[in-house]
Amino acid sequence: MTTQHSDSHDHIENNPQFKGLSVNKGIPAPPPVSVEATQRFLNIRRSQLSVDDYVTGILAGDITILSRAVTLVESSRTEHQVIARQVIEKCLPHAGRSIRLGITGVPGAGKSTFIESLGMHIIRQGGKLAVLAIDPSSERSKGSILGDKTRMELLSAEKNAYIRPSPSAGSLGGVARKTRETIVLCEAAGFDHIIIETVGVGQSETAVHSMVDFFLLIMLAGAGDELQGIKRGIMEMADAIAINKADGSNVVKAQQAQAQYTSALHLFPPSRSGWTPLVKTCSALNHQGIDEMWNMVLDYVSLTKGNHFFKSNRNSQSSYWMYETIDEQLKHHFFHHPKIKELLHTYQHRVKHNETSSFEAARELLDLYFQNIDK
Amino acid sequence: MTTQHSDSHDHIENNPQFKGLSVNKGIPAPPPVSVEATQRFLNIRRSQLSVDDYVTGILAGDITILSRAVTLVESSRTEHQVIARQVIEKCLPHAGRSIRLGITGVPGAGKSTFIESLGMHIIRQGGKLAVLAIDPSSERSKGSILGDKTRMELLSAEKNAYIRPSPSAGSLGGVARKTRETIVLCEAAGFDHIIIETVGVGQSETAVHSMVDFFLLIMLAGAGDELQGIKRGIMEMADAIAINKADGSNVVKAQQAQAQYTSALHLFPPSRSGWTPLVKTCSALNHQGIDEMWNMVLDYVSLTKGNHFFKSNRNSQSSYWMYETIDEQLKHHFFHHPKIKELLHTYQHRVKHNETSSFEAARELLDLYFQNIDK
CATH class of the missing domain: 1.20.5.170 (Single alpha-helices involved in coiled-coils or other helix-helix interfaces)
Incomplete structure (x- = not known):
């Protein structure tokens, strides 16, 4: 719902309720703009x-x-x-001629500060950077990501930076489509670096992971409590982990965390990219370790362009989104069919109480759907 | 395609081509059975x-x-x-009154020996055990899981054990449905312990994870090479890791691996079950550590029955399979539609070569499908 500013001005000026607000007529004030x-x-x-x-x-x-x-x-x-x-x-x-970087992490890990610091580094190197966000659960984490451009003050003042907050709520599929299409537009406009930010607590990391070349997880020192919010499975998607806020009295703790995560990542099976995920410490606030982080991304790009994973991964991602969209739309059509909307709840109840098997319930619902698909 | 044995016998006996195979008529030989x-x-x-x-x-x-x-x-x-x-x-x-245990691990980790040892332990405690398998990729890993009942000699001789090899190839969804329905039949027949075995290299672990109460990953000491085959993401699904073959000169290595995995698992976010995944060593061959393993499963069952996760997880699983089946069938119907079969390849090619976006391709294919759904 867009607010009609001109309408509300008219409303105030012509409404007798606001009469007390008018002063004696004199020379009309020049318009403010x-x-x-x-x-x-x-x-x-x-x-x-x-x-x-x-x-x-x-x-x-x-x-x-x-x-x-x-x-x-x-x-x-x-x-x-x-x-x-x-x-x-x-x-x-x-489109397509860019490095696409996905950044995730729990709220409080310092994603905005990190992106601002890394972004300024990229721009100083002559790059053009677009920062987008995926945050389908905007109700829950309101304002937590890119809600406020001013969180990246320096970057938003740069003419070679384009910051676009997350499209307002919608299905993850819808938001993902919008973000992927926005990437195309930004790349066509000459942005050769794209950062997609997401919070690491929802369903959106897989979506982001499926549209970037490099996926970076930002964490804090002191494993344990900070991890409460991170979704299971996310660590294995990361191409690197940045232990942020490695400054002041935090440096030793950050280095310990680095060692722990490094040894943990070694236990993971290798990725198809040929890249071994790295763990690095940094202080985005003090701009420490940011250039190393960026060099790491460049190393990754160079490795994966060399072994052709870069291109084949992008092809897979394009296919993925085609199939994913088909899948989502088929389900959307099914679950919005009047017959299904009418009966789904009953079937769910019967399945839950072992009155029918999951498969029998599915079968009967599918029969109903295909019999009534034109109605 | 089932081979018609009687037909092929007729074929040989009556075909003049095989005339040389008949001997002179004499006293008919007694039938072998x-x-x-x-x-x-x-x-x-x-x-x-x-x-x-x-x-x-x-x-x-x-x-x-x-x-x-x-x-x-x-x-x-x-x-x-x-x-x-x-x-x-x-x-x-x-059905439903059982403990369902999923077991996975790369070929060579000793899954069969482990299941035999654990199974005999369960039976000695008075349990009745059904061992099933999911192996949709039966071509690739032929014989690697339950292909040969004799790999579990002791167990297959037990009247309280029922061993059923994986249904022959088919879609993962099809195989998963068959396995879940077999669980129902086994439980109704009084089997109060169900083990589902799968190889940890394919797409099937998620399916198994979604039909069991406890998911056990069997590994070998000496992290690294052994992990090459394990799929990413699988470690985070495990409720426990068993380091098998902890015997002889392997004991120290196994204990080191135990320490490594334990510290790695601590870095993972906690599971909804309230259970902290454990790492234990064992030697299935020498029946060492197997009873501890089983006690751990019982601890898990007791904890999750207490906090109601056990029941709510089973409900979620039933729902999951209903939705999963609907999803699979919708996709099956779509991708087998003559129009889609005719055009999918062209669209894939266009998407791959950036001639159309993933979303536009999906949209056009969906339009074609819904316009022609009755034909």
């Missing part, structure tokens, strides 16, 4: 750009047009989706 | 048991009838499936 500038802004806001306008703007690196295209991607309105799809298809051939 | 016995066997084989015959036999603990019911469950013939489904539904209220 130049009329001309406002009009120009409104013209841009209101003008319907064509698909080609979008594509041309994006390929020219126009951030305003990029932002508007991302807004179309995120919109649920059909007419926006129609344009967005065409823009994406036309940007696709210009 | 008593005619009467053969006839009795054939009568049993051929007699159509009713659904009630099956159910009565199973509830009475008749192993022959149990075996025949399992064969129905495994059969792909519709008339067998119709009976099997009714038998399962009638057995369901009598």
